[in-house]
Amino acid sequence: MLDCALCGNRTCSTFARAVMLGRAQVDDCPVLALPEWEEKRGVVAASALTGLTTGQPAAPPPEGGVVLTSPCKDTDKRVMAELRVYNGVPTGETVHFSVFDADLLCDIVECLSGEYEDVRCSRQLGYARANLGEMSITILGDGRVNMRRMTDIEHVQEVFGALERRLIASVVCNNCGADLLSIVLDSELGEEDSNCAHTLAAAGSTVSIDLDASRQPLTGALLKETLGGRGEELMRALHDLGTTVLEAAKRLAGGEDINLQLAAPIRAAVCRTSEVLADSDGPVALAVGLRVLAGLVCVRRAHDSVMELSKMLVGEAPMPTPTLRAALEQTVSGALDPRRNPGDVHPVALAHLSRIWQAVELLARTGQ
Ligand code: SF4
Numbered sequence: 001m002l003d004c005a006l007c008g009n010r011t012c013s014t015f016a017r018a019v020m021l022g023r024a025q026v027d028d029c030p031v032l033a034l035p036e037w038e039e040k041r042g043v044v045a046a047s048a049l050t051g052l053t054t055g056q057p058a059a060p061p062p063e064g065g066v067v068l069t070s071p072c073k074d075t076d077k078r079v080m081a082e083l084r085v086y087n088g089v090p091t092g093e094t095v096h097f098s099v100f101d102a103d104l105l106c107d108i109v110e111c112l113s114g115e116y117e118d119v120r121c122s123r124q125l126g127y128a129r130a131n132l133g134e135m136s137i138t139i140l141g142d143g144r145v146n147m148r149r150m151t152d153i154e155h156v157q158e159v160f161g162a163l164e165r166r167l168i169a170s171v172v173c174n175n176c177g178a179d180l181l182s183i184v185l186d187s188e189l190g191e192e193d194s195n196c197a198h199t200l201a202a203a204g205s206t207v208s209i210d211l212d213a214s215r216q217p218l219t220g221a222l223l224k225e226t227l228g229g230r231g232e233e234l235m236r237a238l239h240d241l242g243t244t245v246l247e248a249a250k251r252l253a254g255g256e257d258i259n260l261q262l263a264a265p266i267r268a269a270v271c272r273t274s275e276v277l278a279d280s281d282g283p284v285a286l287a288v289g290l291r292v293l294a295g296l297v298c299v300r301r302a303h304d305s306v307m308e309l310s311k312m313l314v315g316e317a318p319m320p321t322p323t324l325r326a327a328l329e330q331t332v333s334g335a336l337d338p339r340r341n342p343g344d345v346h347p348v349a350l351a352h353l354s355r356i357w358q359a360v361e362l363l364a365r366t367g368q
Pocket of ligand 1: 011016032
């Protein structure tokens with residue numbers, strides 16, 4: 001998935017959901033229009049026709065997330081519970097999508113591997129599970145979280161609250177199909193969708209989301225104030241990683257052969273942010289933490305795109321190299337928004353430029 005936003009949707013999954021809702025056409029994606037992407041075009045079209053929608057009326061929000069609890073069947077000293085992350089869809093309204101974006105869900109769940117055992121997630125099924133000692137947790141795409149062999153109900157609520165503060169980033173808006181992290185990134189880049197009253201504003205069983213909280217620029221001071229010392233550390237990581245990626249892009253445009261090795265540090269920063277979200281206290285801290293997470297995801301996409309462009313420029317370029325180098329140089333300097341007047345840049349290269357451009361914009365809007 002390129003998640004380049006050339007179609008006006010932050011991710012390909014959001015685009016597919018927009019097609020299902022009739023808010024977008026398959027042809028709006030310049031990459032899917034390429035003959036070599038014919039098969040994927042069929043997948044998006046089929047999703048829209050067959051509908052990955054649930055079509056069910058929304059259940060009422062579960063109080064505190066808890067749907068039911070009971071003693072475990074194999075030991076009455078432990079409890080089992082079914083809980084649900086609420087996606088903000090008013091009771092009785094038709095639910096169009098799974099509660100979680102499967103890719104984001106798995107990105108978040110994979111960060112649990114430092115704290116839980118046997119962590120697994122299926123991007124195809126949107127299903128995850130993790131164990132810790134006797135305890136086991138299952139997360140389903142429809143928002144259900146099943147827990148087994150928990151100490152007591154307080155333990156259930158404590159674990160669910162921390163999990164929900166992490167998982168909320170992957171919850172999908174029922175009106176436009178965008179996940180919360182994409183909506184936060186849209187806002188960070190000044191590209192909010194004013195045509196959608198996001199159902200996510202009411203999402204969360206144990207958390208509340210204030211999408212307008214703290215609109216001041218993302219700076220170390222703001223992060224220290226809302227998230228403490230760990231917030232400052234995250235801000236430094238976001239700034240340093242983003243700057244290093246863009247400097248590499250500049251060198252690449254200048255003809256240098258580059259070898260970025262930042263995938264692991266970026267992943268570590270994403271997972272540290274996820275941990276901070278789990279500990280966040282209140283809607284403002286949650287909103288600020290989500291802004292950092294969105295920024296890191298943006299930097300990760302730019303990083304991967306710089307590496308892909310490097311292959312195109314150094315290996316067999318799919319387009320005249322001078323044109324791509326010039327477009328990259330202009331993108332990094334902020335002179336070219338790849339969504340406008342891109343000349344004859346190949347659509348896949350353009351998608352990578354678009355991801356780099358988003359990081360340029362993001363860093364220009366954040367302080368240290
Ligand atoms: S590749 Fe880019 S333009 Fe195409 S659907 Fe994905 S995000 Fe949209």
